[in-house]
Amino acid sequence: MSSLKELTRLMKELEDQLVACMRCGLCQAVCPLFAETGREADVARGKLALLSGLAQEILQNPQGVQDHLNRCLLCGSCAANCPSGVKVLDIFIKARAILAGYMGLSPLKKAIFRGLLSKPDWFNRIMAWGAKFQGIFVKPVDDLLGSSCARFMSPLLSDRHFKPLAPVPWHRQVPQLDIAPGASNLKVTFFVGCLIDKIFPQVGEATLTVLEHHGVGVYLPAGQGCCGIPALSSGDTQTFKNLVRLNLKLLDDPAAPCDYLVTACATCSSTIKNLWPLMMQDAPPEEQEKVAALAARTLDISQFLVDKLGVATAVLGAENGKIALTYHDPCHLKKSLGVAAQPRVLLQANPHYVLKEMPESDWCCGCGGSFNLQHYETSAAIGKRKRDNIAKSHARVVATGCPACMLQITDMLSQAGMRVAVKHTVEIYADMFHSG
Ligand code: SF4
Numbered sequence: 001m002s003s004l005k006e007l008t009r010l011m012k013e014l015e016d017q018l019v020a021c022m023r024c025g026l027c028q029a030v031c032p033l034f035a036e037t038g039r040e041a042d043v044a045r046g047k048l049a050l051l052s053g054l055a056q057e058i059l060q061n062p063q064g065v066q067d068h069l070n071r072c073l074l075c076g077s078c079a080a081n082c083p084s085g086v087k088v089l090d091i092f093i094k095a096r097a098i099l100a101g102y103m104g105l106s107p108l109k110k111a112i113f114r115g116l117l118s119k120p121d122w123f124n125r126i127m128a129w130g131a132k133f134q135g136i137f138v139k140p141v142d143d144l145l146g147s148s149c150a151r152f153m154s155p156l157l158s159d160r161h162f163k164p165l166a167p168v169p170w171h172r173q174v175p176q177l178d179i180a181p182g183a184s185n186l187k188v189t190f191f192v193g194c195l196i197d198k199i200f201p202q203v204g205e206a207t208l209t210v211l212e213h214h215g216v217g218v219y220l221p222a223g224q225g226c227c228g229i230p231a232l233s234s235g236d237t238q239t240f241k242n243l244v245r246l247n248l249k250l251l252d253d254p255a256a257p258c259d260y261l262v263t264a265c266a267t268c269s270s271t272i273k274n275l276w277p278l279m280m281q282d283a284p285p286e287e288q289e290k291v292a293a294l295a296a297r298t299l300d301i302s303q304f305l306v307d308k309l310g311v312a313t314a315v316l317g318a319e320n321g322k323i324a325l326t327y328h329d330p331c332h333l334k335k336s337l338g339v340a341a342q343p344r345v346l347l348q349a350n351p352h353y354v355l356k357e358m359p360e361s362d363w364c365c366g367c368g369g370s371f372n373l374q375h376y377e378t379s380a381a382i383g384k385r386k387r388d389n390i391a392k393s394h395a396r397v398v399a400t401g402c403p404a405c406m407l408q409i410t411d412m413l414s415q416a417g418m419r420v421a422v423k424h425t426v427e428i429y430a431d432m433f434h435s436g
């Protein structure tokens, strides 16, 4: 259980923020969950109404409140479109922390978050075992998408088509780096993130390729941990803060000063920029300052390449012979960070591709991290809407900037047998330097 002091602080902050909601209901039109279920309890307005009586509700039916709060993708569509500027995500995150603090974590979550996630060495070792023996339980299903499915009936994996763990994770391919700046005169710290490390190491490789091409110095400290979002989404502020501190020590090393912190994961970027400062408000002032300074210089790789290095769209010629490509806006990039133009510039910098926009490119893909694990049917129903929109674009490749979205879109395309490749935006740009 969290300290009473912390619970009281969070409860007070929550009360102050809740009054901003006018109950206008405009969030209904943009909530991907409400679009599937039509339930008022699923939309932001319904959840905020529940939270306005939290002190009472928490005593009467804490489990019920927690179940309601967990029915949310934390996609931020409501917050991005709220006319009153209600900080819906901040409120939901704090409310989850209050609930977990009051009720405690389940033994499974405790074991995963505190036993594994907060100890990167152990986490890496367990995942290495998983990669070695996963072939016993899963089998390949689609070579273009590189997806697999369960070999035997499995309640955990159900019908999912997923990307298996990479045989050699990124941290084993490139344990650490310290490269001096080249022509750009800039140096960045590269925060890798769990999904790129363990499932999509090729995205890490593409990131290094483009940084090297532009003469950018790279500092990649060994021993990086998770950004903390899985733990925080479950209300585990203790693990979250431990991970912030562990990463802060590595990423903010006075011996390796860098101009920017760059990530190729939209979720990691938005967590470092928005949630690290939000949840470290009770830390000592010096630590808060460090977190705020790091957050201020954190950029998504597409932002860094376009805004800081001036990468521009190629001269657009005839479309003949080019590969049709479409783009999915990750919620954590567009709605949380306002980054939507830069990835499109990056994609169009490669003259071998032509961008064909899909309808509703910024409609959530339905992943939502733990939401996909707890509510797979609803998550997949939202994902199918994304898949249908990808089909309407007639593209052969779908690009996006978040590894979690890549997983969800791969699942949807693979289950439907659609021959559309899923790539990270930076892979498309890096492709220029491989294909010449
Ligand atoms: S969260 Fe915003 S959009 Fe939704 S009901 Fe409240 S004020 Fe309206």
Ligand code: SF4
Residues within 6 Å of the ligand: 030, 031, 032, 033, 034, 042, 043, 044, 071, 072, 073, 074, 075, 076, 077, 078, 079, 088
């Ligand atoms: S965060 Fe997304 S899923 Fe949750 S209430 Fe807001 S719009 Fe709906």
